Amino acid sequence: MTTVQITLPDQLAQEAQRAGLLSPANLERWLRDQLKTQRVDEFFAAMDRMAEVNDPAVMSPDEVAQEIAAMRAERRARNAN
Structure with a gap:
């Protein structure tokens, strides 16, 4: 497993956390969807x-x-950037 640290504006991070968007499962699903779309x-x-x-x-x-x-x-x- 790899740990990824991101920097977000405080308000956005708080809203995303309250909405459950920052859970590992949701982030994984979102990243997989984005990779598929790409x-x-x-x-x-x-x-x-x-x-x-x-x-x-x-x-x-x-x-x-x-x-x-x-x-x-x-x-x-391209992916290295």
């Missing part, structure tokens, strides 16, 4: 990029592997 958004963004290509070029397996590696590196770099 993956879906990334999927549809990729679909949009694919739709913009008029005539997709035939790619060799090596070219496909390079594109996948580049996409994964881009995602890792």
Whole structure:
């Protein structure tokens, strides 16, 4: 388990605590939902990029592997920020 510390304005933290939003179960559910939403958004963004290509070029397996590696590196770099 990892402990995460966040800084919130006092009033917001108090309201969130009273509403039960800061419980570990609620925070976990919210984070999982956000991650799922982000993956879906990334999927549809990729679909949009694919739709913009008029005539997709035939790619060799090596070219496909390079594109996948580049996409994964881009995602890792984005998630590191």
